[in-house]
Amino acid sequence: MKKYILQRVVISLVTVWLIATCSFFLIHALPGDPFSTERIMSVETKEKMLAYYGLDRPILEQYGTFMKNLLHGDFGYSLKNPGQSVNGIIAEKFPVSAMLGIMSWLVSLPLGLLFGILAARKHGTAVDYGLVAFSVLGVSVPVFIVASLFQYLFAIKLGWFPVSRWRGWSYTVLPVLTLSFGSIAGRTRSMRTLMFEVMSEDYVKTAKAKGLSAREIVWRHQIRNAIIPMIPTMGMEIVGILMGSFVVENIFSIPGIGAYFVTSVQSLDYSMTLGLTVFLGIFVVVANFLVDLIYGLVDPRIRVAK
């Protein structure tokens, strides 16, 4: 086990290094520079600004500086917002997105599982068909439509919730509902399918023969086995949710980190983009690592195989 963990840690570090390096060269390969914007400036001014930020140095020198600072955890200053450190922006905005993401995950996980189990148990009834239809709808409808719809219906027309911003618990309801909508739908579908697979297993027949009630069978045996294939996907899901949904944050004016993923690349804000990419990369690597560990813990068969 120890050897396994050590191996994984080394691989993770190498992965993060690879991510940082590839991102660096990719973003610098894009034509243009951060100061070529709609605001026209003279070529001299632009050159002076590039020199000020060290962007006129040879690319390998810039890479060396970037790597050196990376080892200290220093991503430098945003080029778009002068004076704001990348770490500072991430530290300020990420918790908001994380909170939004975690709340959505906590809502969508049990609900999705519940609906999936329900659909599987009531297979063939109206409930099942209804839930399947709901899940197809939920997965197909784009987020911005759901967001605008919820905002219009529940905030503007009915006035039950505030229209936008992130000022208190009542402000979290609509964004969380929007963000979890798609996940609930997707999870319903996959849980339903997984439950079917499990239902025909031998141990279920044994349990029934033993005389266990339907509920006991579901809770003690079926769910645990059905969930296992879902665990690896949960790892990536968390990452996606934590990184903030650009659309939801945009429409509900939530001061999260989502927007920066898009705008930093569009405006060629090198330091911000690289900071975010490495941050996200570390998250993915850690999340996958944890998921693999949990997977091994949860399913003894994997442990034995290792």
Added chain:
Amino acid sequence: MKKKLISMILAASMSASLLAGCSTFESDNSSSKTKTTKASTEAAEDDTETSAAKETEAADAKESASENETADAAGETKDTAKAETEEAETKTEAEGSEATGSGSFVWACPSLIGMNPVKSNSNNDYDVYYLTQAGLVRPTEDGYEPDLAERWEISKDKLTYTFYLRDSKWSDGEPVKADDFVYAFSQYLDPELAWINQSYLTYIEGAQAYASGEGKWEDVAVKAKDDKTLEIKVTNPGTDLLTVLAFITPYPLRQDKMEEYGDAYGSSVDKSLYSGPYTCTEWILDSKYVLTKNDTYWDAKDNWQIQTIEGMEIADDGTKVAMFENGEIDAIYTIGGQYVDQMTEDGAAVTPFSSNGIEAMYFNENTKNEAAKEVLSNADFRKALSYALNREGIAQAVNPLFHGYNRITTEVYTDGNGKKVTDEYPVECAPLAGDEEKAKEYLDKALKALGYADASELPDMTLMSYERDDHKLMGEMMVDAWKSILGITSIKYEQYPINTAIGNFYALSFDMFVIGTEGGVFPYSNAMNFKTGGDLNPGYWSNEKYDSLIAKISESTDAKEQNDILNQAEQLILDEGIYCPLYMQGQATVAQDYVENFSVAKKGYGYFFKDLKVNK
């Protein structure tokens, strides 16, 4: 057992993170908050229902609270009005003050990039600086008025301006000195700091040399005669320095604080100093900022009645409109064209205005597309393309707030007699609705000169621009017009993300490019961009006659003479067809009907809130 333990730990950590997450709510989540000077902090729930209770509480906390709903009582805020309470932000969100008139103003506005005037690379920030800073003069709707300079004298030869400063204080209590202005100019013109608006100050003697790295700071004619007297010399007696200072105001800067904070100056509320009618008491990057009235400002007693201005940066237009109609915000800075009709129907006071910039197409005589080089260098071909366009139709289709334009000088400039420069100096150019006949004539001439039998034989050419809402439709409409009217099928439209596209523009990797310019300080400012080596001419065209006319304008000492020469230059470039103006962008502000005197700058920058009143 192990599993149970693990699941318990997971559950516990998740709930813990949620509780920790409470602190992400907006009122508490501000790394840029200043410390409160009075212990009025409270873990307030940001609920508007409890704002009434907080109002009475704040009335007690008069001394330190600078964001007070009961604005009449709050007249006596302390000098260092940077103190703030945590409830402040809910208060500004809640109903306005009980008294009519003064109080708070909440609106949807563009984002604030930074509070360091030297480093800021967005001039929209100057709109906010208008409220938090004060310079020598202050721009107004039609000109300028004295600000920190109480009065000034202009020498007989019109080269020396002497400003006499009034007594005024920075937000930390220090007096504003002439040295602060001198230091500021040294930063604005510093060749290494590369302030993006350096070109505006090159009218000052020695400035051009210093900014390009060839001169010395000592030779720049900005000197403090004493603590309250500042002397600036210009190179050309025909320049009205005051107009220049009112366009992009060079605000004074405090050397000690800028050196203390270095790069971090202006990155948060407490790392900045303010000299204007408001101080910034709260700022959440890309989310919102709160400005509080500074009662030590010289003009604070009779004007600037609003106590708190809260600027919300709302990304989505639909959300802005929804909040406006819900009564949560008092005004909106810009809304998209598609909402103008809807809001007007709903009875909102929508004020459209044209921005002082012209969107135009440029032809590249030095394109890397060898086959098209000759064609693009033919003036008749260029004019054919220009005359075939129905500018007004395209503009309106792209955005109902835009309107077609066909000149190089915008209509905001007036000459010495108050008459519009564009009226006094007409030019011959493509009519706004286009002229199909003339276009075909020009095309025939061009085809003959170039040796093509028919328009369909022309080589492939690309019209390029950058990603922006209006550009795609505009590009498609232009290509379509050329196809249907002139029979040219070989032109296509391409667009790229802005930094890439502009990179191509400066690398001369384009055939035809659409980009906008902003009208500058003087009527001839835009025309100067196109001389050889000008800011907007990376090398797609060079014309000696045009260059000499531009040079003559710079040397001229008389405004009328400048306008005469400008007229010639304008006619020349339009005859050459290298610069093909298309349309002017427009915007619209919307204000609730209980808001009076809501006005923003149409030329230059500023939120003109001196007489703003909110009667809730």
